[in-house]
Amino acid sequence: MFYTIDILGTMAFAISGVLIAMEKRMDLFGILIIAFVTAIGGGTLRDLLIGVTPVSWMGDITYTYVIIGSALLAILFKDKIYYLRTSLFLFDTIGIGLYTVVGVEKGIHAGLHPIICIALGMITASFGGVLRDTLCNEIPVIFRREIYATACILGGITYFILIYLGVKNDYIFMVAGAVVILVRLLAVKLKIALPSIYPNEN
Numbered sequence: 372m373f374y375t376i377d378i379l380g381t382m383a384f385a386i387s388g389v390l391i392a393m394e395k396r397m398d399l400f401g402i403l404i405i406a407f408v409t410a411i412g413g414g415t416l417r418d419l420l421i422g423v424t425p426v427s428w429m430g431d432i433t434y435t436y437v438i439i440g441s442a443l444l445a446i447l448f449k450d451k452i453y454y455l456r457t458s459l460f461l462f463d464t465i466g467i468g469l470y471t472v473v474g475v476e477k478g479i480h481a482g483l484h485p486i487i488c489i490a491l492g493m494i495t496a497s498f499g500g501v502l503r504d505t506l507c508n509e510i511p512v513i514f515r516r517e518i519y520a521t522a523c524i525l526g527g528i529t530y531f532i533l534i535y536l537g538v539k540n541d542y543i544f545m546v547a548g549a550v551v552i553l554v555r556l557l558a559v560k561l562k563i564a565l566p567s568i569y570p571n572e573n
Contacts, residue, residue, distance in 0.1 A: 373476060376544055377427075380469030381434055385410040385441040387462040388503050393449060395507050405503055406442040409466075410434075412499030417474055417491050421481045460559070463512075467496040468552035471523045472544050475530045489527030496523045496551070518558030518565065526551035 388409030392402040411428045418426035428434035474495030478488030497513045497520055504511040512519045530547040538546070557563070 373473070373540075373544065376469050376548070377473050378433070378437055380466050380473060381410045381428075381437050382441045383462045383466035383469060384499055385438045386445045387466055387500075389442050389445040390462065391503060391507050391509075393446070399446075402446065403439070403442055405506060406445075407438055408506060409499045409503040410438045410441075412502040413470055413474070413495040413497060414499075416498050417477060417495045420491070420494070421477065421483070423477075423481075463500060464552055464555045467500070467519070467523055467555065468526065468548040468550075470496040470499075471526045471551045472530065472548045475527050475547070476544075485531050489524055489531075492527040492530075493520050493523040518555060518563055521565065522551045522554040522558065525554050 385406040388406040389402055392405040395401075397405065411426075411434065414428065415426045418424070471492040474492035475488045477495070478491040483491070501511040501513055526547045529550045530543060533543040533546060
């Protein structure tokens with residue numbers, strides 16, 4: 372289950388990277404680079420922080436195949452994607468939900484404190500998007516008022532609550548990931564944002 376979630380998260384983030392790269396009219400090489408950076412950026416930073424080397428995607432060629440395959444499929448079926456922004460948002464949201472769970476679990480396996488595990492989950496889920504947006508000349512979503520990192524934190528907290536309640540691991544993965552996705556979707560749908568520290572902004 373854990374490996375499957377990791378692969379699904381990789382696919383979701385790779386596709387989100389392809390979509391924004393196509394919006395920016397990048398060539399094929401640029402699209403593939405953005406797909407890779409988006410898919411493995413957060414996981415790479417996480418592994419380096421906890422001292423796992425080589426990092427996960429370097430030790431398993433499957434991740435490379437998944438990223439290339441997902442990127443090519445997204446390119447081939449680009450004409451089927453009518454609402455690029457909506458598609459990007461959905462894949463990005465699915466990606467942060469799946470990667471939050473992966474990051475938390477990696478922290479647990481490393482024997483880290485729950486708070487650090489939650490932080491690792493947030494880093495895993497968000498840092499690839501930060502790199503993607505930076506390379507595409509966008510302000511990263513995590514640095515805006517949108518509910519993004521907060522959703523990851525709530526998913527991480529849910530993860531440990533479910534552990535405390537004795538819920539089976541497979542259900543913990545699904546529920547914690549779903550919390551991240553639902554919080555993000557509801558925040559955007561209901562236009563919920565973090566309060567601004569600037570007095571002239573609503």
